[in-house]
Amino acid sequence: xxxxxxxxxxxxxxxxxxxxxxxxxxxxxxxxxxxxxxxxxxxxxxxxxxxxxxxxxxxxxxxxxxxxxxxxxxxxxxxxxxxxxxxxxxxxxxxxxxxxxxxxxxxxxxxxxxxxxxxxxxxxxxxxxxxxxxxxxxxxxxxxxxxxxxxxxxxxxxxxxxxxxxxxxxxxxxxxxxxxxxxxxxxxxxxxxxxxxxxxxxxxxxxxxxxxxxxxxxxxxxxxxxxxxxxxxxxxxxxxxxxxxxxxxxxxxxxxxxxxxxxxxxxxxxxxxxxxxxxxxxxxxxxxxx
Amino acid sequence: xxxxxxxxxxxxxxxxxxxxxxxxxxxxxxxxxxxxxxxxxxxxxxxxxxxxxxxxxxxxxxxxxxxxxxxxxxxxxxxxxxxxxxxxxxxxxxxxxxxxxxxxxxxxxxxxxxxxxxxxxxxxxxxxxxxxxxxxxxxxxxxxxxxxxxxxxxxxxxxxxxxxxxxxxxxxxxxxxxxxxxxxxxxxxxxxxxxxxxxxxxxxxxxxxxxxxxxxxxxxxxxxxxxxxxxxxxxxxxxxxxxxxxxxxxxxxxxxxxxxxxxxxxxxxxxxxxxxxxxxxxxxxxxxxxxxxxxxxxxxxxxxxxxxxxxxxxxxxxxxxxxxxxxxxxxxxxxxxxxxxxxxxxxxxxxxxxxxxxxxxxxxxxxxxxxxxxxxxxxxxxxxxxxxxxxxxxxxxxxxxxxxxxxxxxxxxxxxxxxxxxxxxxxxxxxxxxxxxxxxxxxxxxxxxxxxxxxxxxxxxxxxxxxxxxxxxxxxxxxxxxxxxxxxxxxxxxxxxxxxxxxxxxxxxxxxxxxxxxxxxxxxxxxxxxxxxxxxxxxxxxxxxxxxxxxxxxxxxxxxxxxxxxxxxxxxxxxxxxxxxxxxxxxxxxxxxxxxxxxxxxxxxxxxxxxxxx
Numbered sequence: 048x049x050x051x052x053x054x055x056x057x058x059x060x061x062x063x064x065x066x067x068x069x070x071x072x073x074x075x076x077x078x079x080x081x082x083x084x085x086x087x088x089x090x091x092x093x094x095x096x097x098x099x100x101x102x103x104x105x106x107x108x109x110x111x112x113x114x115x116x117x118x119x120x121x122x123x124x125x126x127x128x129x130x131x132x133x134x135x136x137x138x139x140x141x142x143x144x145x146x147x148x149x150x151x152x153x154x155x156x157x158x159x160x161x162x163x164x165x166x167x168x169x170x171x172x173x174x175x176x177x178x179x180x181x182x183x184x185x186x187x188x189x190x191x192x193x194x195x196x197x198x199x200x201x202x203x204x205x206x207x208x209x210x211x212x213x214x215x216x217x218x219x220x221x222x223x224x225x226x227x228x229x230x231x232x233x234x235x236x237x238x239x240x241x242x243x244x245x246x247x248x249x250x251x252x253x254x255x256x257x258x259x260x261x262x263x264x265x266x267x268x269x270x271x272x273x274x275x276x277x278x279x280x281x282x283x284x285x286x287x288x289x290x291x292x293x294x295x296x297x298x299x300x301x302x303x304x305x306x307x308x309x310x311x312x313x314x315x316x317x318x319x320x321x322x323x324x325x326x327x328x329x330x331x332x333x334x335x336x337x
Numbered sequence: 338x339x340x341x342x343x344x345x346x347x348x349x350x351x352x353x354x355x356x357x358x359x360x361x362x363x364x365x366x367x368x369x370x371x372x373x374x375x376x377x378x379x380x381x382x383x384x385x386x387x388x389x390x391x392x393x394x395x396x397x398x399x400x401x402x403x404x405x406x407x408x409x410x411x412x413x414x415x416x417x418x419x420x421x422x423x424x425x426x427x428x429x430x431x432x433x434x435x436x437x438x439x440x441x442x443x444x445x446x447x448x449x450x451x452x453x454x455x456x457x458x459x460x461x462x463x464x465x466x467x468x469x470x471x472x473x474x475x476x477x478x479x480x481x482x483x484x485x486x487x488x489x490x491x492x493x494x495x496x497x498x499x500x501x502x503x504x505x506x507x508x509x510x511x512x513x514x515x516x517x518x519x520x521x522x523x524x525x526x527x528x529x530x531x532x533x534x535x536x537x538x539x540x541x542x543x544x545x546x547x548x549x550x551x552x553x554x555x556x557x558x559x560x561x562x563x564x565x566x567x568x569x570x571x572x573x574x575x576x577x578x579x580x581x582x583x584x585x586x587x588x589x590x591x592x593x594x595x596x597x598x599x600x601x602x603x604x605x606x607x608x609x610x611x612x613x614x615x616x617x618x619x620x621x622x623x624x625x626x627x628x629x630x631x632x633x634x635x636x637x638x639x640x641x642x643x644x645x646x647x648x649x650x651x652x653x654x655x656x657x658x659x660x661x662x663x664x665x666x667x668x669x670x671x672x673x674x675x676x677x678x679x680x681x682x683x684x685x686x687x688x689x690x691x692x693x694x695x696x697x698x699x700x701x702x703x704x705x706x707x708x709x710x711x712x713x714x715x716x717x718x719x720x721x722x723x724x725x726x727x728x729x730x731x732x733x734x735x736x737x738x739x740x741x742x743x744x745x746x747x748x749x750x751x752x753x754x755x756x757x758x759x760x761x762x763x764x765x766x767x768x769x770x771x772x773x774x775x776x777x778x779x780x781x782x783x784x785x786x787x788x789x790x791x792x793x794x795x796x797x798x799x800x801x802x803x804x805x806x807x808x809x810x811x812x813x814x815x816x817x818x819x820x821x822x823x824x825x826x827x828x829x830x831x832x833x834x835x836x837x838x839x840x841x842x843x844x845x846x847x848x849x850x851x852x853x854x855x856x857x858x859x860x861x862x863x864x865x866x867x868x869x870x871x872x873x874x875x876x877x878x879x880x881x882x883x884x885x886x887x888x889x890x891x892x893x894x895x896x897x898x899x900x901x902x903x904x905x906x907x908x909x910x911x912x913x914x915x916x917x918x919x920x921x922x923x924x925x926x927x928x929x930x931x932x933x934x935x936x937x938x939x940x941x942x943x944x945x946x947x948x949x950x951x
Contacts, residue, residue: 103882104729104883104929105882105883105884105929106883106884107883107884107885107927107928107929108884110926110927118925118926118927118928118934119926119927121729124729125729125731139926142919142922142923142926143885143922143923143926143927146885146889146919146920146922146923146927147884147885147923147927150884150885150888150889150892150920150923151884151888153888153892154888154891176912176916177892177895177896177916178899180891180892180895181891181895202884203881203882203887212414212417217339219340219414219416219417220414220416221416222414222416222417222419222420223420223724223881224419224420224423224424225423225424225881226423226424226425226426226707226878226879226880226881227876227877227878227879227880227881227887227890227891228876228879228881228887228888228890228891229881230880230881230882230887233416233419233420233423234415234416234419235343235401235404235415235416235418235419236343236401236404236419236430238343242344243341243416244340244341244414244415244416
C-alpha cells in the first residue's frame with residue numbers, strides 16, 4: 048500500500064534534494080513527486096490517484112515535466128530522485144492537463160466529480176469543442192438495493208477494481224474488460240452483481256472519484272432532486288456490529304442517514320468497511336415506526 | 338482464493354480442450370485451496386492465454402461455461418479472466434461460426450487493393466457482422482503478409498483447429514474459404530518468395546541474417562548445422578558470458594524493434610543484477626502495419642533464433658526464455674514449435690545444453706491479436722496472464738521485468754544479429770554500416786513497388802537505392818510518398834528520398850526507421866482514406882488504460898473523418914486541424930507508452946510534409 052499507511056517505525060529516511068518550479072526542496076527518499084508537491088504547497092490535480100491504493104497513473108491529469116525526460120511523467124507514481132528538476136505548471140503541463148480534462152469531459156459525465164469544474168476554469172478546458180462525439184453514455188445499472196453503477200460517469204481509474212481485488216477486499220468481482228474506448232468495468236460476461244462475487248462491502252463506492260458508483264439512497268435522492276450536500280451533516284462514530292471497531296462517518300440529511308463512509312486515515316480499516324458497517328444502518332431510522 | 342464461478346457448465350469439447358493444454362483436471366478444492374491457493378494461483382496464471390486459445394480453437398468462442406471451467410482449474414477469478422479474454426481481438430466472447438475469414442484492411446494491403454477486395458467480399462458474402470452458417474468474415478488489422486497483399490487469414494475451430502492464409506486474395510477466395518474452410522485452400526507460397534535478393538547469386542551474397550532463408554530446410558536441425566548452425570553458440574561458450582557481452586557491446590548493435598536501445602548495455606544491466614531468476618523475452622509480436630521481417634526469419638530459419646536466444650541467455654544468466662509470437666502467424670508458429678522440440682530432443686535446449694551443463698529452455702507464447710502486446714512491458718503482462726497493458730517505467734525491465742525479475746527483452750531481428758557478432762567479433766560487426774549505425778538492417782518493403790519483400794542491406798543505403806533495389810514504382814506510376822516505420826512512423830515526400838537509411842540519417846531528416854517499414858505509395862493512393870485507416874488502427878489498438886490515448890485516438894479519428902468526408906466551412910476546418918494538433922500533442926506528451934506517444938506522428942507528418950488535409 049502507499050507509504051502513508053506504513054507504520055512510522057523503521058529506519059529514518061534520507062532526504063533528497065529536488066527542485067520544484069525553481070524552488071530547492073528536500074523530501075524523503077521514496078516519496079513520489081506528488082507527495083513532494085503536497086508537502087511544499089504545490090497544487091497538482093489528481094483524478095485516478097487514491098490515497099489508500101497503489102497509483103495506477105491512468106488519468107494523466109497529474110503529469111509534470113521532469114527535465115531530461117522525453118515525455119511528461121505522472122507525479123502520482125514517479126518517485127523523486129536526487130537532483131530532479133520538476134516543472135509542475137508550465138505551458139506544456141497545462142496543455143496536457145487541459146486536454147485530459149477536455150477528453151474526459153467530452154466522453155464522461157463528470158458532474159458528480161466536485162473539483163473538475165474548477166479545474167476546467169483553471170486550465171481553460173472546453174469539453175464541448177469536439178462537437179458531436181463518442182461518449183460512454185449508457186443506462187444506470189440498478190441490480191441491487193445497496194448501490195448503483197452509473198458507468199456514464201466512469202473515467203476508468205481502476206480504483207474500484209483494485210479495492211475489490213488484491214489491494215483490499217480480495218473478492219475479485221469486477222475487472223476492466225474490453226479494450227481502447229470500449230474498455231469498461233465489468234463482472235464476468237457482465238452478469239448482474241447478485242450473480243457475481245460481489246460481497247457488497249461498498250469499498251469500491253468509497254474510492255470512486257466521479258460518482259459512477261453510488262449509494263442507492265444517494266442515487267434515488269439525486270433522481271428526485273432532493274440530494275443536498277450543503278445541508279448534510281457528517282458524524283464519525285464507531286461501527287456497532289463487531290469487535291474490530293471500524294470508524295464510520297454517517298452522512299445525514301434531515302436527520303436521516305443517507306450514506307456511510309469511513310475515514311481513510313483510520314488505522315483500523317483505511318476507509319474500508321464490510322456490508323454491515325457500510326449498508327446496515329436501516330435499523331437506526333426504522334426503529335421508531337414499531 | 339475463495340472464488341465464485343459461473344453456474345454454466347462446460348461442454349465435453351471444452352473440457353477436452355483444456356485437458357489437452359493443462360493436463361487432466363486437477364481442480365483444487367476445499368482446504369487445499371485455502372492452504373495452497375495463493376501459491377497455486379501464481380503458478381497457474383501464466384497458462385491463461387494458452388487456455389483461452391485452446392477454448393477458442395476448439396469451439397470458436399470463449400463461453401461462460403468454458404471460462405468458468407478454465408477459472409476453476411487455474412484458480413483465476415472469472416471477472417479477471419473475462420477482462421483478459423475480452424482484451425484480445427482473436428477471442429470471441431459471443432458464439433460465432435467455427436469458420437472465420439479475416440480480411441486484411443490495413444495499410445500495405447490497402448495500397449494493393451484491400452478496399453476493393455472488402456467491397457467485393459461484402460457484395461459476394463454479405464455483411465461482416467452477419468453470422469450466417471457456415472462461416473463469417475471480418476476486416477482485420479495487418480496480417481503481416483504485406484509483400485503479397487491483399488491477404489486473408491482463415492481460421493476454423495475444431496479438433497484439430499485449422500488455419501491458413503491466402504495472399505494475394507480475391508473475393509472468390511473469401512467465398513471459397515467460407516464454404517470449404519482452410520483445409521480446402523492451396524499451399525502457401527514458399528518463405529523465400531518474400532526475400533527477392535535470394536533470387537540472384539549476387540543478391541544472395543549480400544545477405545547475412547537472411548542468408549539461410551530458402552537455403553536450409555527449416556524443419557531440419559542437421560541441415561541448419563550443415564549451414565553453419567550452432568557454431569556461434571560453441572564460440573559463445575568458449576568466450577564466456579562476459580566475453581559475449583563485450584562483443585555485443587563493441588558491435589554497437591542497437592535494438593531493431595524501433596527504440597534503437599544499445600543491446601550490449603541492456604544485456605550487461607541484466608547480467609549484473611544480483612536478483613535471480615533472470616528471464617529472456619523475444620518480442621516476435623510484430624504487429625506494426627507493414628512489418629513482416631520477423632515472420633520471414635522465423636519461418637525460414639527458426640533455429641537461428643533459438644541459437645541466438647541461447648547465446649543471449651548464456652550471457653545474461655537467463656534460465657528460461659519466452660518467444661512472444663503474434664497470433665496471426667500460423668506457419669511461423671508451426672516452424673518454431675517444431676524447431677524448439679527438435680533442439681530440445683537433441684540437447685540444444687534443456688538442462689545440459691550441448692553437454693556443457695548450461696540450462697536454458699524456451700516457451701512460445703502465442704499472442705491473440707493485440708498490437709499493444711509488442712510494447713516491452715505489455716508483453717510481460719500478457720505472458721503472465723494479465724491484460725496486455727503497458728506498465729509504468731521506471732522501474733525498467735532490466736530491473737523489474739517478467740514476473741518481477743530482471744528481464745532481457747529483444748526483438749527477433751536484434752537477437753539474430755548476435756550470431757554474426759559472436760562468430761566474427763564485435764569490432765568486425767561494427768565496421769559494417771556507418772559510424773552511427775552498425776551492421777545490416779532488414780527492411781520490409783511493401784506497397785507500390787515491383788518486388789515487395791524483405792531486403793537486407795548494410796546501414797548506409799539511401800531510401801532511393803532501396804526503392805530502386807525493389808524494382809521501383811511499377812506500371813508507369815510515379816512515387817507520391819513513403820511511409821517509414823509503419824503506422825507509428827512518418828511520411829517522407831518523393832523529393833526527400835535521397836537520405837541514408839541510418840539512425841542518424843533518419844533523425845537528421847526528422848523521421849524514423851522504426852521497425853524497418855518502407856511502405857511505398859504511388860500517385861493512385863487515396864491519402865485521406867489511408868490516413869483514416871491509420872487513425873482507425875490506433876483507435877482499435879489502444880489498450881484503453883490512459884486517457885490521452887483512449888479518448889485521444891477516438892477524437893483524432895473523428896476530426897479526421899470530419900475534415901476528409903464532411904462538407905465543412907473554412908472555420909470548422911481550421912478548428913478540426915487545431916483539435917488534431919492539440920490532441921496529438923497531449924497524446925505524445927502524456928500517454929503511458931509508445932503507442933499513444935506515436936499515434937499522431939504519421940498524420941502530423943502527412944499534414945506538415947505532404948500537405949495533406951489542406
